[in-house]
Structures are given as C-alpha cells and as structure tokens.
Amino acid sequence: MGVIEHPPIFRLPGIPDHVTYTWVVMIVLAGLAFVASRNVALVPRGLQNFFEVVLEQFQSMIDDVIGPEGRRFLPLIATLGLFILASNLLSLIPGMTGPTTNLNTTAACALVVFFSYHYIGIRKQGALTYLKHFMGPVPLVLKPLMFVIEIISHLARPLSLTLRLFGNMVGGHILLAIIFFLMGLQGLIGWALSGSAVGAVVGGVGGLVMIVFTVGFLYPLKILVSFLQAFIFVMLTMLYISGAIEEAEHHGGEHAPAHH
Amino acid sequence: MRRSLILAGLAVLAVPGLALAADAPAGGGSLVGPYSVLVAGFAMAFAAGLCALGQGKAVASAVDAMARQPGAAARIQTAMIIGLALIESLAIYVLVVAMILLFVQPIK
Numbered sequence: 487m488g489v490i491e492h493p494p495i496f497r498l499p500g501i502p503d504h505v506t507y508t509w510v511v512m513i514v515l516a517g518l519a520f521v522a523s524r525n526v527a528l529v530p531r532g533l534q535n536f537f538e539v540v541l542e543q544f545q546s547m548i549d550d551v552i553g554p555e556g557r558r559f560l561p562l563i564a565t566l567g568l569f570i571l572a573s574n575l576l577s578l579i580p581g582m583t584g585p586t587t588n589l590n591t592t593a594a595c596a597l598v599v600f601f602s603y604h605y606i607g608i609r610k611q612g613a614l615t616y617l618k619h620f621m622g623p624v625p626l627v628l629k630p631l632m633f634v635i636e637i638i639s640h641l642a643r644p645l646s647l648t649l650r651l652f653g654n655m656v657g658g659h660i661l662l663a664i665i666f667f668l669m670g671l672q673g674l675i676g677w678a679l680s681g682s683a684v685g686a687v688v689g690g691v692g693g694l695v696m697i698v699f700t701v702g703f704l705y706p707l708k709i710l711v712s713f714l715q716a717f718i719f720v721m722l723t724m725l726y727i728s729g730a731i732e733e734a735e736h737h738g739g740e741h742a743p744a745h746h
Numbered sequence: 747m748r749r750s751l752i753l754a755g756l757a758v759l760a761v762p763g764l765a766l767a768a769d770a771p772a773g774g775g776s777l778v779g780p781y782s783v784l785v786a787g788f789a790m791a792f793a794a795g796l797c798a799l800g801q802g803k804a805v806a807s808a809v810d811a812m813a814r815q816p817g818a819a820a821r822i823q824t825a826m827i828i829g830l831a832l833i834e835s836l837a838i839y840v841l842v843v844a845m846i847l848l849f850v851q852p853i854k
Contacts, residue, residue, distance in 0.1 A: 646835060653838035656845070718831040 492663070495581040504588035511572045511585060540568075544720075551724040552731065559727060562602060566595060567720040570651065574712030577655060578705070587655045589648065596647035599723045607730030616730070643726065647719060654715045658708045665704065669696035778853045786844035793840035800833045 498506050522533040530538050544564045548556040570586060577584020585591040607616045620636040621629040669675060674696060678689030808826035812819045846852065 646839075649839055649842055650831075650835040653835070653842045657838065657841050660845075714827070714831060718828065721828055 494583045502588075502590075503583050504585045504591050507576060507583055508573070508585040508591060510582070511569060511576055514576075515568060515572055540564075547721070548724060551721070552728040555731070556724070556727065559606070559724075563720055563723055566599070566723060567716055570595060570719055571713065571716040574655060574716060575709070577659065578708055578712065584655060586651055587659055589652050592648045592651040593644075595651070595719070596644035599647060599719075599726065600644040603723070603726040603730045606727055610731050643722075647722060651715055651719060654711055658711055662700070662704060662708070665696060665700055669693050669700070776854070779851065782847045782851070782853065786847040789840055790844045793837040797833055797837035801830050804829045804833060 494503060494507070496506075497503060518533065519537075522537045526534065541560070541564060544560060544567065545557070548560060548563060552559070573584045573586040573591065575584075576582055577587050604616075611619075620633050620640075622632045622636065624632050667673060669692070671679075674689045674693040676689075677685040678693055679685075680689075804826060808822055808829075811822050815822075
C-alpha cells in the first residue's frame, strides 16, 4: 500500500490516528450540540431546528421498528448514528482519515451494540427467559442444536457489523486512492505536463475525463455510501433491540403488530 | 464444445502456475504469494458478480411490489435499501479477505 498511502494532515505524537480523529469527531459533534442548545426556544430556529428534524427522524424510525417502548433507546441509537455518520463524512475530507476506516473503531461500535441489546433483553425479561428464547419454536429433541445455532448467529452479528462498515469505508478509500494515483502527478496529469506531445493530448484528455469522473461520480457515491452505512448500522441495531425485547409477546399467543 | 471450453479454462489457470514455477526458485519463496494474488482477484470477481445477481433480484421484486401498490412505496423502498445493503455486505466480506491477502500477506 506504499505508493497510495498518504498520512493525514496532523498527528498527535504517540496517539494512533483513529483515536486522534475520534477526538476531532467528538469535538465537532459536541460543539454543534452546544451551539444548537443555547437559548432553547419553543419555536425552534436555525441549528436547533435542524437537529430537531434529525432527532425526529431517529424517533420515527424507532417507532416504526421497535415500537413506542423503544423511546428510551433514542440516546444510544442517535449517538451511534451521528457518530458513525460524522466519522464517515470526516474521512471524505482530503487530509483527514476517518476513524471508521480503522477496524478498532468499527469493532468498538459493534461491541457496544452487541452488549447493549443483550443487556436490554435480559433486563426486560430476566436471564433465564431470555436464554430460553434462544431455543426457538422447535420440538424438544432439536432444542440443543437450535441453541448452538442461535449462539453462532448471535456471535456473527458484531462481526458482520464491524466488517460491513469497515469494508465499505476502506474499499471506497482504496478506490479513490488508486484513481488519484492514476490521474495525478505520477500518472496522467504528470504525463500531460511532461512536455511530450502525445502526453499532452492523451494525458490531458484522460486526466480531464478522470477528474470529471471523480468529482461527479465517485465523491457523490462515497457520500451516499457514508449515509447509507450509518443508516444500515442504526437500522440493524434497532432490529436487534426489537428482537431482544419482543420475545415476550410470543407467550400471549398473539403477535404484536409492530411490523406491518 | 462444452468439454473443450472446460479444458481451455483449466489450461488458462495452469499457465500462470507453469510460469511462476520457472520463477519461484530464483525468487526464493513459496508459490503461495503469487497464487494468493490470483485468488484475490478471482474471488472478488465472483463475489461482485453473484452479489449483482442477488441485488438485481431484490430490486426487481421491490419495483414489482411498488408498481402493484404505490401507496406502500415508501415502506417497500426502506426494506429494499436494507436488503441491498445486507446483500452487498457479503461482497464486502470477500473484499476484506482479498485485502488481507494482498496487503497483509499472511503467507509469503
């Protein structure tokens, strides 16, 4: 990765990059929250209005997926969502690396989700009932097998959350780095500026095409992927939480009409 | 026709092995390194193709359902986006394995 790697603009000595930029994201989010919550007015305007819209979107998603009793999880879900969104968008700025391009940050978010939804399920139903629901609606002979399968699939969830977020971010970055390398001063543009006639024509036209492609297609695609991956992470968190809570409904014999 | 295609495909895959076998003793390492690069490329191609097939089916049935019931279009679109991201994540896992093979090079 030597030729396409580029270090970020500033580094704190002795602290890994992803931790430094996590602090940058934290400062940005805390600063925005502080500015938005000064002089809280009943009729919101400006930044407070914007953040109220954002939180209402989270609230409506929670109402759709978990139901009205999910409102207490809004802090967890909105924090995860806004942190991952801000980290993803930070990685798009040239000169900065995003925290989510490092496996440690995404694994941390996934582990938070994993322990949270188990804790929420156990606190709601008690440990034994919660574990009993791992065995599913199968006949008694198959229950141990079902338990093992459920444990494996529950362990696969934080793994898949980590790798999905990490892979999407890093894949986009490697693609962008290779495109920059191909069209930059060591590639097409360098060939165009090198003085040879063939270079000026082919390098100029090719470089221009690649610049338009990058600015017009790749960057919007990466912005879309940033939003989409944050949305998917939050949606899966909500689905896991709703799966942990709603087991209690099965006892009554009627399914709760939360998903329609 | 089909058997000759299969034999031709196997021959194409064997040629890099023959070429690398001539190189490897001078290079002083095992053959696993060059072959892992080959495998990374093929794995990513397979994953991308199959992921595209799966996502195409998902989008096709989502669009069918939206045409059948335009009132439910927003809900169907949400489910479609979630389904697409989950299918895509399988190709992303293959991408991560390919990156491990190419950049971390666990077995030289």
